[in-house]
Amino acid sequence: MAKYSRVSGSVGLITLQNPPVNALSAAVRQGIVDTVERALSDPKVKSVVICGQNGIFCGGADIKEFGSNMSGPPLVPMIHAIEAANKPVVAAIEGSALGGGLELALGCHYRIAHSKARLGLPEVTLGLLPAAGGTQRLPRLIGVPAALDLITTGRHVTAAEALQLGVVDQVTDHSTVDAAVKFAQSVAGKPLDARRISTYPCPRPSDLDALFEGVMEKVRQSARGAIAPVACVQAVRAAATQPYTQGMEREKELMATLFTSGQARALQYCFFAQRAVSRWSMPNGARWDTSKPRPVHKAAVIGLGTMGRGITVALAQTGLSVIAVETQEKQLMEAKQAVSGMLERGAKRRGVAPALDRISYSRDIQAVADVDLVIEAVFEDMGLKKKVFQQLASICRPGTFLCTNTSALDVDHLASQTHNPELVVGMHFFAPAHVMKLLEVVYGPRSSPQAVATAMQLGKKMGKISVAVGNCPGFVGNRMLKPYMEQAFFLLEEGATPELVDRALEEFGFPMGVFRMSDLSGLDVGWRVRKGDGLSEPGAPSGQPARIRQGRRYSPLGDLLCEQGRFGQKTGRGWYQYNKPGSRVARSDPWLHSFLEGYRARHGLVARRIDNQEVLERCLYALINEGFRILEDGIAAGPEDIDMIYVFGYGWPRHRGGPMFYAGMVGLGKVLERLEHYHQAHPDVPYLKPCSLLWRLVASGSPPLHKWREVIKKLHSQL
Numbered sequence: 001m002a003k004y005s006r007v008s009g010s011v012g013l014i015t016l017q018n019p020p021v022n023a024l025s026a027a028v029r030q031g032i033v034d035t036v037e038r039a040l041s042d043p044k045v046k047s048v049v050i051c052g053q054n055g056i057f058c059g060g061a062d063i064k065e066f067g068s069n070m071s072g073p074p075l076v077p078m079i080h081a082i083e084a085a086n087k088p089v090v091a092a093i094e095g096s097a098l099g100g101g102l103e104l105a106l107g108c109h110y111r112i113a114h115s116k117a118r119l120g121l122p123e124v125t126l127g128l129l130p131a132a133g134g135t136q137r138l139p140r141l142i143g144v145p146a147a148l149d150l151i152t153t154g155r156h157v158t159a160a161e162a163l164q165l166g167v168v169d170q171v172t173d174h175s176t177v178d179a180a181v182k183f184a185q186s187v188a189g190k191p192l193d194a195r196r197i198s199t200y201p202c203p204r205p206s207d208l209d210a211l212f213e214g215v216m217e218k219v220r221q222s223a224r225g226a227i228a229p230v231a232c233v234q235a236v237r238a239a240a241t242q243p244y245t246q247g248m249e250r251e252k253e254l255m256a257t258l259f260t261s262g263q264a265r266a267l268q269y270c271f272f273a274q275r276a277v278s279r280w281s282m283p284n285g286a287r288w289d290t291s292k293p294r295p296v297h298k299a300a301v302i303g304l305g306t307m308g309r310g311i312t313v314a315l316a317q318t319g320l321s322v323i324a325v326e327t328q329e330k331q332l333m334e335a336k337q338a339v340s341g342m343l344e345r346g347a348k349r350r351g352v353a354p355a356l357d358r359i360s361y362s363r364d365i366q367a368v369a370d371v372d373l374v375i376e377a378v379f380e381d382m383g384l385k386k387k388v389f390q391q392l393a394s395i396c397r398p399g400t401f402l403c404t405n406t407s408a409l410d411v412d413h414l415a416s417q418t419h420n421p422e423l424v425v426g427m428h429f430f431a432p433a434h435v436m437k438l439l440e441v442v443y444g445p446r447s448s449p450q451a452v453a454t455a456m457q458l459g460k461k462m463g464k465i466s467v468a469v470g471n472c473p474g475f476v477g478n479r480m481l482k483p484y485m486e487q488a489f490f491l492l493e494e495g496a497t498p499e500l501v502d503r504a505l506e507e508f509g510f511p512m513g514v515f516r517m518s519d520l521s522g523l524d525v526g527w528r529v530r531k532g533d534g535l536s537e538p539g540a541p542s543g544q545p546a547r548i549r550q551g552r553r554y555s556p557l558g559d560l561l562c563e564q565g566r567f568g569q570k571t572g573r574g575w576y577q578y579n580k581p582g583s584r585v586a587r588s589d590p591w592l593h594s595f596l597e598g599y600r601a602r603h604g605l606v607a608r609r610i611d612n613q614e615v616l617e618r619c620l621y622a623l624i625n626e627g628f629r630i631l632e633d634g635i636a637a638g639p640e641d642i643d644m645i646y647v648f649g650y651g652w653p654r655h656r657g658g659p660m661f662y663a664g665m666v667g668l669g670k671v672l673e674r675l676e677h678y679h680q681a682h683p684d685v686p687y688l689k690p691c692s693l694l695w696r697l698v699a700s701g702s703p704p705l706h707k708w709r710e711v712i713k714k715l716h717s718q719l
């Protein structure tokens with residue numbers, strides 16, 4: 001809806017009303033059409049101001065309406081009518097002007113923004129382009145390079161940057177509506193021809209072709225198969241090379257393709273899923289809306305290795321006081337230097353003062369006695385972690401939340417080392433912890449709802465996408481990674497190369513294939529875990545055939561590489577070779593290829609041709625199958641939780657929506673059929689056996705993802 005009033009005698013004030021972000025729903029668009037008509041036909045009204053209620057101009061088109069029948073007046077003619085008006089129209093921008101909201105403002109003759117406002121055309125992040133004239137007006141207003149930047153990245157700019165770019169005409173620190181009304185009075189009756197952006201010639205840089213080729217190349221590289229950024233470049237190119245009307249036609253044509261694409265559906269799903277995961281629930285019925293978090297002002301980090309350092313930085317940047325504890329003097333000094341460096345670089349980037357004085361360093365764990373929350377980040381060793389938790393239990397004041405950053409160890413076992421297991425949760429950060437957006441908040445059977453609520457709220461404050469998950473080996477992310485990696489190893493045994501597997505996964509949209517990724521994170525990490533699980537030698541029982549462990553197929557390839565000291569990038573050798581230890585450029589390694597040939601010969605394996613489709617199906621469907629098991633086990637409350645963990649923590653391409661969404665797109669029946677096929681071919685691989693939830697979903701007619709929870713509930717009630 002839109003409210004209309006006349007203010008200061010001669011200004012028609014139109015207020016968009018659609019909480020919480022005044023999205024341009026059908027009703028709002030109708031409201032704008034009606035109120036603009038009213039203002040223009042009222043002889044007492046000499047100028048018009050458009051604003052939004054509750055301190056936000058407009059969050060753009062109503063994304064919730066996209067899947068449904070989109071009735072109501074279309075945006076393009078509505079904005080065109082505003083631009084064509086014979087009375088000046090001023091946009092008063094507070095809060096956000098995004099997407100269709102900014103396009104509406106670009107149709108106005110003037111734009112005044114509050115200094116705290118944010119503006120942008122984020123459609124590309126939803127798999128779309130700004131199709132209400134945004135791709136045609138913005139380059140005409142601010143030039144092609146700046147418009148390309150904003151439209152292809154979707155980034156939001158501050159009011160100050162918007163002023164500098166020429167997107168807005170004025171910025172105010174005071175009431176934006178008052179400033180806009182005053183301004184509207186001052187321009188009443190003045191000619192408007194020079195204020196209609198669609199009539200501007202688009203500035204044409206002399207090297208137009210080179211500019212677009214360069215941008216297209218860059219966009220294709222970073223898009224990882226996403227189609228919207230490419231369409232955005234094509235639309236802006238139309239603005240730069242064609243008259244406005246033809247440019248608008250091109251914008252419409254490109255949008256038509258994007259609007260119905262699977263990628264747009266996936267990206268819009270991610271938008272809502274990202275918000276849905278904050279509404280967490282636990283199997284015991286505890287929920288986000290009935291569990292009150294406790295405020296955390298002072299926190300401690302125990303252990304200042306890579307993870308501890310990143311967590312310290314993230315906490316300090318959030319404004320908390322931090323006690324950083326490391327018992328080894330040398331390690332403490334190195335950590336202090338590294339943390340200060342990270343804080344200084346981060347502060348420089350953001351133009352703020354570094355939060356150095358929020359951190360105090362200590363070698364003595366007693367220093368954590370009066371904090372509200374501790375995050376233990378010592379070496380991934382149960383014995384060591386248990387000792388730390390026993391110490392914390394006796395040092396910390398009653399009520400202190402004790403969190404562990406373990407990536408796979410049993411949180412409940414650690415909780416049992418304390419007098420108050422209800423105060424213990426996992427806070428599983430991803431490296432580098434001050435950069436990566438994902439946080440898995442792991443509750444054990446005894447974690448209190450308040451402990452979960454507190455960790456979730458702290459994660460949110462730290463700017464993380466926090467997902468609450470149950471306690472099991474590997475939690476959600478690493479548990480699903482296991483079958484994925486296992487398939488990749490088996491594919492090597494059967495004839496693939498690391499290059500072939502990685503290429504298939506990178507073409508799918510992962511930033512790195514599984515082998516390049518393990519070289520980056522270090523092959524010794526998995527080796528240590530496998531040794532702990534009794535899989536890798538010498539933990540495995542002797543006399544077992546080399547490729548069978550614990551009664552199931554096992555590939556010792558990773559262990560064999562580690563035995564040779566090939567730990568990945570850090571040693572200059574892994575699945576690939578590197579110029580020197582620490583170098584990042586992976587090159588094919590002939591040694592590795594002949595090693596694989598020798599391995600196959602030793603085990604009587606005959607290499608066969610493996611194509612991309614098999615790589616994707618085996619790696620991804622095995623991972624997805626484990627995702628269904630996780631849902632079945634109640635470790636994740638819903639598919640959105642799994643998807644956001646994979647998108648934000650494991651590089652799953654966002655335009656494919658996450659593994660569970662992807663399964664729905666492929667078709668659950670097809671995923672089931674292919675898993676069955678591969679399981680028949682590899683009966684000694686339990687991860688390929690389709691799980692009962694997948695069977696159940698297919699038997700229930702493969703319902704859409706938002707209905708899966710009902711099927712899971714039914715399944716649980718029958719168990």
Ligand SMILES: CC/C=C\C=C\CC(=O)SCCNC(=O)CCNC(=O)[C@H](O)C(C)(C)COP(=O)(O)OP(=O)(O)OC[C@H]1O[C@@H](n2cnc3c(N)ncnc32)[C@H](O)[C@@H]1OP(=O)(O)O
Pocket residue numbers: 020021023059060061062063064075096098099100101122123126128129130131272275276
């Ligand atoms: C024919 C024309 C077809 C297409 C035209 C497309 C052009 C477009 O305009 S596409 C939309 C472009 N706009 C955006 O991408 C903005 C999306 N929103 C945001 O970035 C943020 O929500 C925000 C506006 C910056 C506000 O952020 P914050 O204060 O942190 O609140 P949130 O938790 O993000 O949102 C609150 C609440 O509002 C819902 N919501 C936000 N934007 C929209 C929207 N455009 N449409 C529908 N709903 C929206 C969001 O989902 C939240 O809902 P909850 O139920 O509370 O989770």
